[in-house]
Amino acid sequence: MRAAQLTGDFGLDELKIREAAERPLAPGEIRIRVEAVSLNYRDLLVVKGLYARKLPFPLTICSDCAGIVTETGEGVTRVKAGERVSPCFMPGWLTGAVTEAAARGALGAFADGVLAETIAMPETGVVAAPAHLTAEEAATLPCAAVTVWHALVVRCGLQPGDTVLTIGTGGVSLFAVQIASMLGARVVVLSSSDAKLERARALGATEGINYVTTPDWDGELKKRGIAPDHVVEVGGTATLAKSIKSARMGGNLALIGNVSGGGETNVIPAFMKNLTLHGVFVGSREMFEALNAAVSAHGMRPVVDRVFPFEEIAAALRHLESGAFGKVVVRVS
Ligand SMILES: NC(=O)c1ccc[n+]([C@@H]2O[C@H](COP(=O)([O-])OP(=O)(O)OC[C@H]3O[C@@H](n4cnc5c(N)ncnc54)[C@H](OP(=O)(O)O)[C@@H]3O)[C@@H](O)[C@H]2O)c1
Structure with a gap:
């Protein structure tokens, strides 16, 4: 073979x-x-x-x-x-x-x-x-989708009506859009491309911000009155400070990736806002089975x-x- x-x-x-x-x-x-x-x-x-x-x-x-x-x-x-x-x-x-x-x-x-x-x-x-x-x-499904299930459902305790912020439109982020919207959450997506933001909306995202044309996307979220309950953080060190600033008081950040590299993070707002930071590394077989049950029940593709x-x-x-x-x-x- x-x-x-x-x-x-x-x-x-x-x-x-x-x-x-x-x-x-x-x-x-x-x-x-x-x-x-x-x-x-x-x-x-x-x-x-x-x-x-x-x-x-x-x-x-x-x-x-x-x-x-x-x-x-x-x-x-x-x-x-x-x-x-x-x-x-x-x-x-x-x-x-x-x-x-x-x-x-x-x-x-x-x-x-x-x-x-x-x-x-x-x-x-x-x-x-x-x-x-x-x-x-x-x-x-085995890595990206299980990671999102673990992050949002198991660790962050996502509830219908919650707001999720996800960064980018790669594998993890689109599963965040699909899984969160399937479970009744509102999803805000960041992308470098307006065309990709449109496609993310078609998958269930409610709002989108272009992080290249709007580099102060944390300020833009504030302007729109959005303080996410949960952030699916795949950007890493260059986006973390803005994710911390964006999250609501007492919100959750799932630390998943580091695609952006570089940057410095001011951690002070993380404790001043009583945030919970969850390091997430994929998930267990039990989580994979729970994800698959939800994917099957909702016919998610x-x-x-x-x-x-x-x-x-x-x-x-x-x-x-x-x-x-x-x-x-x-x-x-
Ligand atoms: N912890 C875990 O268990 C786990 C599991 C899976 C993945 N990961 C990690 O999660 C990250 C994403 O993985 P993936 O498989 O989804 O990657 P991917 O499919 O390659 O997607 C990455 C996306 O990130 C966005 N991006 C790139 N540079 C960015 C920047 N400077 N600021 C903001 N967004 C940026 C881009 O979206 P746009 O094109 O829309 O701009 C890109 O499509 C990686 O670091 C990976 O190692 C971790």
């Missing part, structure tokens, strides 16, 4: 599709024929060597996929051959608080990932894909920006880097 791997060095040009051996299944494991893989900003960082400087090479990249179970090892009872499943981002985090071992087992960094024709997983580390979704759509063939993984990662609207997917089989 073929796998997309880093073998000797970091870099998009170092990424190779190579023949790799299928290992025999251990008891409790299943084999999955990977149909589709979705890309995350993290995959770019991994490939460029910006996620960690030392990773176990050869490394199969990427964390998110959907595929069909083709083989079950001894003692497997949770899944059957023929079912479409997705591995959890951290297959070892089933419920409760995350452990260091489970975090280290996150796919596509210190542990092998999923951009391969077949993968072997513990049966406990996968969830059933929502039945109404295509493989490409289901592949988008993730936004797939573009699908690339397996052989064009480097082009797919470059497309992600250029600012996709929603998720970039690679079709494997």
Whole structure:
């Protein structure tokens, strides 16, 4: 079988599709024929060597996929051959608080990932894909969508009628728009593009602000009388100060990403406003299952920006880097 791997060095040009051996299944494991893989900003960082400087090479990249179970090892009872499943981002985090071992087992960094024709997983580390979704759509859920569910529903305690602010229109942010609006919240989106803001409105966002033409978007929010209950913070150090200023007294900030880099943050308003800052790292299998139940009940469909063939993984990662609207997917089989 073929796998997309880093073998000797970091870099998009170092990424190779190579023949790799299928290992025999251990008891409790299943084999999955990977149909589709979705890309995350993290995959770019991994490939460029910006996620960690030392990773176990050869490394199969990427964390998110959907595929069909083709083989079950001894003692497997949770899944059957023929079912479409997705591995959890951290297959070892089933419920409760995350452990260091489970975090280290996150796919596509210190542990092998999923951009391969077949993968072997513990049966406990996968969830059933929502039945109404295509493989490409289901592949988008394990990291970005679970992170948003964990952030907004589990940590921030989102309620219908609440206001959510989300930054950008990438994978995480569009799930924030879709999940928050599906649960009855009002969603404000920031983007560098007016056209993307329009498209975000069509997905359920109630308001949009262009952060390039309106760099003082925190002031603009104030002018519009909006003080978000919850901020989905993917901008990081260059947007955090404004997010803190924007949030309502006693509000929540979910610290998720750092796409903006740079910048300094005045933390004083964070405590003067009694804010709660939640560090969020994806989520557990229990959260993934709760997300999937909601996605199925509401018939929600993730936004797939573009699908690339397996052989064009480097082009797919470059497309992600250029600012996709929603998720970039690679079709494997
Ligand atoms: N903690 C976790 O568990 C977790 C999980 C998933 C992702 N993440 C992190 O979350 C971040 C977003 O991930 P993603 O997969 O959604 O990335 P993505 O799909 O590449 O989207 C990034 C978006 O951020 C916006 N953006 C870029 N530069 C910006 C700036 N200077 N100020 C404000 N917005 C900016 C852009 O939106 P516009 O084009 O609309 O301007 C861009 O499309 C990354 O840092 C990633 O590592 C963390």
